[in-house]
Amino acid sequence: MIAPAVAADVAARLLRPVAADTSAVDCHIGWAGPIALPLGDERAVQAACGIMHVHGRAAGRPVPLAVDYATATAGVLAAQGVLAALIARARGARTYGVRTSVGQAALLALAQYLAAATTDDGPAEPPGRGTATFTSADGVRFECETFDPLRWRGFWDRLGADRTAAAQGWRPFQQRFATATCPLPTALHTAAGRAAFSAVRAAADEAGVSVVAVRGDPGPPDVPPFALTARCGPGPDPRARGGGSAGPTPDRPLEGVRVVESTRRVQGPLAGHVLHLLGADVLRIEPPGGDPMRGVPPIAGRCSARFSALNAGKTTTEIDLTTASGRRAVHDLVATADVFLHNWAPGKAAHWRLDADDLHATRPGLVYAAASGWGDRMPHPPPLGTDYLVQAHSGLAAAVRCADEPPAPSLMTLTDLLGGLVCGHGILAALLTRTRTGGGCRVDSSLLSAAAVLPRPPQRPRFTPLDRPARTLDGYLQLGPAARTQLQRTAHAVGLAASAGPNEVLARLSNRPTRLWLHRLAEAGLHATAVCTDLRALVQDPRFHRALATADHAVPRAPWEFA
Template sequence: MRLCVPRAGDPATATAPVAVEVAAHLLGLVGDPATATVAWDIDWQGPLSVPLTDEHAVQAACGIMHVHGRAAGRPAPLAVDYASTVAGVLAAQGVCAALLARAGGADVTRVRTSVGQAALLALAQYLAAATADGDDPEGCPPSRADAGQELVPAACSFVSADGVCFELEALDAERWLDFWRLLGVDRADTGRGWRSFQQRFATATCALPPVLSATVRRASFTAVRSAADRAGATVLPVRQDPLPPTVTPPWTLTPFPEPGGTTIDRDGTAAAPLEGLRVVESARRVQGPLAGHVLRLLGADVVRIEPPGGDPMRGVPPMAGTTSARFSALNAGKAVTEIDFTTDAGRRAVRDLVSEADVFLHNWAPGKAVRLGLDADDLRAARPGLVYAWASGWGDALGPEPPVGTDYLVQAHSGLAAAVRPADEPPAPSLMTLTDVLGGLVCAQGVLAALLTRLHTGRGARVDSSLFSAAVLVPRGPGRPAATGRPLHTRDGYIALGPRARQRPERLAPALGLAASASADAIASRARTRPTAHWLPRLAAAGVAVTPVCTSLADLARDPRFAPALTVGEYAAPLAPWEFS
């Protein structure tokens, strides 16, 4: 491994240690000694004109605290190095892409990314929604049915009468309604909560009628699980231990026995490292589409398969022109073809597409590919040398018939839900889609690793990754993180404290005009007496590092300091987060 060494004493280029650790781990799994010939660098801010010196500052300035804290009504840090983990995956992707570019004749020796750019990419859906036309783009406006009704923001999972904290998933309204009916809740109350529950993946908020949490607090977890099983919903306990129950590799690569393509058809002057590669994608929501999006940002030609009439997610507000902003954030720039998989003609059309592709990726439910006759063994016959990637929910972590694998259920079972919360809060998944995003990135990295392997062996491969394997990648230690690091509320916003101020609050109090012995409550009360702009120069003069917390992604998109990492049109979108040279 060869790193670009930052200039001594320059915090803007100081290497992010967790990101470096993640990148080195992933590159080690690639198993290609040529990765050592590509220099790579991960700094904190990249092209952003924002002083970022640690994970906490990145989460504050780039909007992660804002989105993660929406459900609770105030910015809150993730108690794990999430942005740094994303940056580590991006760096590994950049190295692999550089080697693939070299195989096509490009002269690429160096790649650079940053934790700040990683944070923006992780928030791409939320950023698009916040900058598109529509009502209340930063949250989930109440529907007509909700108007005038009491709905309570839900930042934590449900708790049963016997003290089991659990996460619930119902993929359609009937399962949701049946689950609560079986527990004795009036249908009108249940119906008022459905829209917010359904859209929590998109909005990172979830306001529910208080009768729902009250009902499960009177029921045993056995009764709750029985109701879920009968309704076709899924419940899983939230692990109290932040460590995952099993050690799972981010992806597994199973080579195909027969030889296939080994060359990359590209012009040596191509601008992007994956130019000349073709990807066929059949995926919905976030995980699969994001994998395809990343490969497209790296230059691949991505063809997206959608059902007749198009993906229903295209019409979900807020809209950017004629298409959902959130959908466009992950799918813009992809070619689209509509195919009905249920027909023989449709399945033949898929095989025809794949016969000219390098990669086929999907995030279908377990067993669907086999039922359709479109599994790896079926499609590799159409394209020797194919890289076949399945981005699942659980992989094989929970056996051959796992529960439905969605972001919050995976957070709950993997221990990530406990790791992201401080010790004075109950474990609960973040409503920011942490594993959906990381799962898509890990899938893309697995694809790149398989393409590199194909260069050397002449054989394609099956690549399996999952939301669970992505969640396990996030570094975390035993025990719950301490209840430190919450932003300080000023009169008009929030400021995130630097590491020294978090560790030694006695340095903060004098800068606010208080005695060094002032209590935490006194410090909080004092901070709220003045706006952020009043405190910033005083804190800087006292040597107390702070970062203003982003509380509006729309404002962030208009901030010229972020312009080098964003493109702004009908909505704001992160630019490709790599620099190749």
């Protein structure tokens, strides 16, 4: 079995700027980890763990991402594990190695979708198919974004769309972040197709809606994953090594580290979630009345399943940041914290006087982390910094599609997930720096910088018929590398003549159940993987029990093992 080289390359890239001997920690990246399946490549992991299913919801069938998304995510997790081990060692622990896997990375990437699918509240699978990628009259593919229904209506009014269609489209448009599908009325696509892109942009500007053209070039943006700015410190001191009296343990290298976060949606909460999984004590600041995302269905117990997937285990306090007393309360919390994390809109930190310089005046050794959509790479004012707009602008929307598909963002939130993980990695790098210098640090990361982490080929790949999941009598089957490329062997294994073509093989596969073909192909020495088409099945599958926990919903277990 070939080791996941892409993951090792991503980990090495993320560790390169760290001023420490990262080779002192033995790091192992596997394919399956605790998942009891013979997973040996990216496609197998995407198939078995549900990525093909979620990415393909908009198409109504499993579709592979044309990039090594799960493998690259495992590389980020591996780099995080190395830094966490080094931090634990600097704080007195005897931690020398870390293990993670591509399969665990895939499950973590699907945490919110797993949570939503495994509650009793509402349908397990969202209805309908479709995307929110539009094409203008002059052939420009574009994404639009707004969180305001009045701006949404104003945009479509200016494009001459039927108001009923616009009203019907608002709910699936907003829910696409949760459902990974967007069944919009055809009338909206028709209205967009009647206007030149210049008119679309003008309508968006007048309505206050963000519009971004979808790049056809899959190349990544030239931006570092994160920026770390260290402040001068007096040298190492006990408070810089962890904050509280508790010390690191083998499974919780950040035990005793105190984190205060003021975050929303996915990117920021996920960064805090990573630190919590590593043992940190995380306190969430929420507005009076609590984070509105807590009440978004489906509900698990007394809270949104999707919210719980990223925030369970954190403590919470309600503070009105718009008031002077609220901002003083933040300073009081930060005075005994090690990390302050936010993903506020651009300009909010300075407006509230809660920027890095402000909080470093209260806690000089603080790690101050700001996660954003675009960083400083877009003109002012930037478009909304959301997952799909970043995918469109960064070339990721082209990279995730094969060459015979038009570029379009995946409605699986790819950069939100990577953005949270990269932010968490930057915080770990800053915490490690602080153990040496005693000084505080500022960490800046963005969805755009996270998109740049994902390796991409210079040209979009061309899929053969056997590259896509094959329909069987009762599901789908993803053929392994040898089965896809050695057509004669595959034809013989399914009972056809060696001269059979790929379409004949696909027709044959469609006539028998998945389990039979897995057995026949294995007998021929060919690997294949059953494609997950129901996330609930993962929880019921004993082969996933060591990778998934269940409470009110399914939860991926911490994706690292330390030794």
